Amino acid sequence: MTTNRKSRYLAAELADRLILAALLAGIGMFIIYPICSVVVTSFFKDGHFTLEYYQALFTAKSIKLIKNSLKVAVLSSVLTTGFAFFLSLAVFAAKGKRKQFIRNSLVFTMISPPFVSSLAYIMLFGRRGLVTYQLLGLSVNPYGWHGVVILQVIGSISFATLMLSTSFDHLDRRLILASRDLGATTTETLWNVILPMVRPGILSVLFMLFTMNLADFGTPVVIGGSFKTLATEAYLQVISSSKLGKASAISVFMVPAAVLAFFFYYRAMKANEKSTGSDRADAEDSDAFTLNGPAGVMTWTITIVFYVIMLLKYGNIFLSAVSNSASGSLKFTLEYFGKLPRSQWSSFQHSLIYSCIAALAASLMGILLSYYTHRRKLKGMRSAEFLASLPYIIPGTFYGLGYVAAFSHKPFYIRGTAAIIILNLAFRQISLTNKSANAMFSGINRKIEEAARDLGASRLNILFGIILPLMKPAFITGFISIFTSCMTSVGAIIFLISPGKNVASAELFQSIENGRYGVASVQAVVIILATLGINLAFMSMLKLSKRGGK
Amino acid sequence: MFLQMLGLKKLYDQEKGLKYLDLEIEEGSFVTLLGPSGCGKTTTLNLLGGFLKADEGKILLEGEDITSLPPERRPVSTVFQSYALFPHLNVLENVCYGLRFFRGMKKKEAIPVAMEQLASVGLSGYEKAAISEISGGQQQRVALARAMATNPKILLLDEPLSNLDAGLRIQLREELKELQKKLKITMVFVTHDQEEALSLSDRIVVMEKGTAVQVGTPREIYFHPASSYVASFVGKVNYLETEKGTRIVRPEDVWMKEDPDGAYRVETVSFMGSHTLYEISDGKTVLKADLFGIDGSRFRPGDRVKAGWDDVSARLITER
């Protein structure tokens, strides 16, 4: 009997090692190798090693670009974090159905196909905008850095709020009771207790936004006008003069910011782990935190503004899909539906399938990565976690080109296949689930795994029987976010699509590049509705699992 | 009357919470709300603190109706079960918190007052310490100092000693009592531990399922329990059926003598140090006996004994 058991354990250990090895190999092959392939090009010109691309970064023109990029990235991230703070407060202070409603709104507004918000913005607030010109009689120039900042804020606020919300969830409500008990009003409590407690979370969100906005090229390309940033420069270098080397150098330049962000993220993680989640049952029911006073006014104003903006944005997109405002008045029409490109439906199917597979894989890998790094605390996994988050931080086009460079020659020739798109999507998004799994793990007692081993469970038993079931909520929420992201992202995969393997978001981009805005709106609507549908389906699955699980 | 709770009611889904409470508390007294979890004692405390809105009823403090006053305006301070100390502030800053907000002091004025408070709980020298660095007992004292710094009219304590180990618990219990006597602060104390209740309180409110079933001094509660619930919650009890009804007899009132023809046989022996608990049986009923000292500890399982109790001390209980 014992030999049987022993071999069972050995087999499980081996399988466990294999899973870990596969995960690491995946990261190495599909994240590090492509990035290196492209970074390498920044050091070589016509076959010779050179630093001239980096030197070019210090010309007057480049310095201006750097200043522009920093200016916009700092503004956007600070503003977004500020708004996200108050929105998170709204979520925190709301109860029951209202809380759920706000949360859901945040999740749904993350479904944002590329470029259409910029278009909506121009249509509403441009020189002949519906709001600025038709309503208010003003002729405002929407292009420029202010347009970029506004759109970056609108585009990332939902995501930032959801991230920051988790810090609020970890707050010990008893502390708020204690503060009020000791005479502090709601606003004083906000300033003296809540804010310091969520500060690690705030910093983490701030830096994450900073790196994301720094790497964003889509927004400045459409609305920047003559205002150029590093990211747009890199993109344009690539598509206009194919100077991969210069573009690589610029992208490499953005990595230190990412490292800094990661550092702050880790600090936030540690702080969250420390705060004990003592029994909060009583506090939940009490009116512990009622939002009144100036803080309350700020919060509810910002929440209302948020909803107004989102309604305008989506309303505009839907309206543009079915109307033509060219002659000055609104005419409803279905003509754009007829003008969809032939490949529209097959591209759409591809989007659904690729995104689904990528999301499943990425979500699973994110959880496994979190498990091996934070639960098993294996050496070197921290670095693996950092590397896994790299694709998110560098510009999407850069990452996409890496795949082109890395996988166009034998023995790794997967160009032109669906696999390359799926792999690119999957490995880019691992860090999403990774982070939420980390947060979830910190709330689960470590003793559970020790107890399981004590009772004879093998490594595999623990992984499949305890860890994965416990992580189901993180898996599902991760799946939802990643799926949404895959359906709407275009930067990385624009170079990976090939005839017959196109995706909906790329088709949308092409429509916009060719000025077919009506058609683009229709395509955007289709993407939004489909993604929303899948989101709803999986969210109800989440509700079911929560009810059953407890 | 200093503090009055009139017809107070707060329910969560029909069954849980506080169903009805009429209670008066004298100034400077130490009152304990005693009962098992779910009896409504914590709900009462939260109503007093202002963290819950009552469904019905009123709370009057020195004649003033404070029922709808928010916690930051009530002259009531709470020591929470988990202390709820602010982890991002050090010991001194924690104690200063109430001084700054409730008493409106500037930081400069607050510091010396806070230092005094720390001294009164024996923590001078720990001002700069971080919360995570000090022990459980020290944390409890900081929580106490912090609450008292606001000079509250009433101090609420929500099972403040239950997180501590036995020896520390007893020590702090005594310190708390001394402090209360010295400062004459009105304290409302919540616990499920009957020893704490008996040793600390001027009056005990025994609660069951959302109402108060008996209010009295510790001796009244112990020696004249109003129901078998109260009797068995506070101390151990023997129930004896007689022609006149059910009688309760406390184990310490039972005597035992060695007698080979005795009606009772010793079944179990639990040596507790200063006293020994016995269970003796005559075949029909099992009696609990509690004997003191070294003589009282000599019986062994299987011994035959004669046992009895003072008729005077056996009380009649009417079941409600």
Next chain:
Amino acid sequence: MKKRAIAAFMAAAVAASALTGCQSSKPAETTAAETTAAETTVAETTAAETTEAEKEADKPFEGTTLNVMLAYGGADASFDAFTEKTGIKVEYVEISTGKALAQLQAENGNTTADVWFGGGVDSYISAKELGYLEQYESPEAEAINPAYRDKDGYWTGLALVPAGFLVNNDVLKEKNLEVPKTWEDLTKPEYKGEIIMASPAISGTQYAILNGTLQAYGEEKGWEVWKGINENVDFYAQGGGEPGPKCAAGEFGIAVLAMTGGTFAMEDEYPVTAVYPEDMIPWTPAPIAIFKSSENKDAAKVFVDYYLSKEGQEALREADARVMARGDVDVPAEIGNVDSSKLIDQDVALFGSQREELLEKWEALAGDKDSK
């Protein structure tokens, strides 16, 4: 168990979308079939002798699929007719030639595409130099003016894209501006802030405008004119397709852009007028070429032959009205009166060789409103 439920749900979702996909593509196929049916009935009556066997011999590549990189708006509407005739299926991806070139470089020419269709000729020239293109001189190319094709046979022009102006009548009226007639007119100070055009680094058409006018004016005068125009431009669009719609929407009064059937079609829907400049008309050939790494070269050659043939050129013209490269194909009425005498007499080969130098000079001139 839950995992199985998830898997089942997903399978259902995928199946559902696949089904809807099948259904929606059917209507498109039936309308295409209807039009080709109409065409073939006409052809059949004239070529009634053709036997079944001969018909099959005409389609030796039936079942092959060609992958096309497309940068020619509207051309996809003509693919069905091609497939009907030859049995070769066409899969395409719309990608600007600039991006396509970047991709080609990253893959070192190992592309999965077979044919390059339309776009900026400068990219084709670069690609030829890098060795990515296959040399092929179609027999049909003889009917095409040598100025519109590569002298070594690596690419051939399909159509000519003239460039001109699109003006928004409402905006001009409102601001009391006259319609510009020449390129020099664009330097007039009253047009400040009203002109939009694409960046020559990105748009093949715009690059042709720049290079063509420089060739026509001569370097010195040419750069003077562009300096003047640059004063009136706020910023340069990052895509060739932007200026048109922006002008139509009233954001700008004047757009400089390619004059295609699509451009003229906008006159029906928007308050705009398409205007050919009176002094000189820059133009660029929209080429077609075969990739060296293609594994379907023979089928690709059939494709190229078709689109250079009279039949193919007419079909393409139907799909998007342009001046076709073949001399014996009429200029479509939709694109107005092109005064062919005003078409710039330019050396297209220079588009390639001068590109880097020209764009550097451009950046020096317009740098902060544009980026290279």
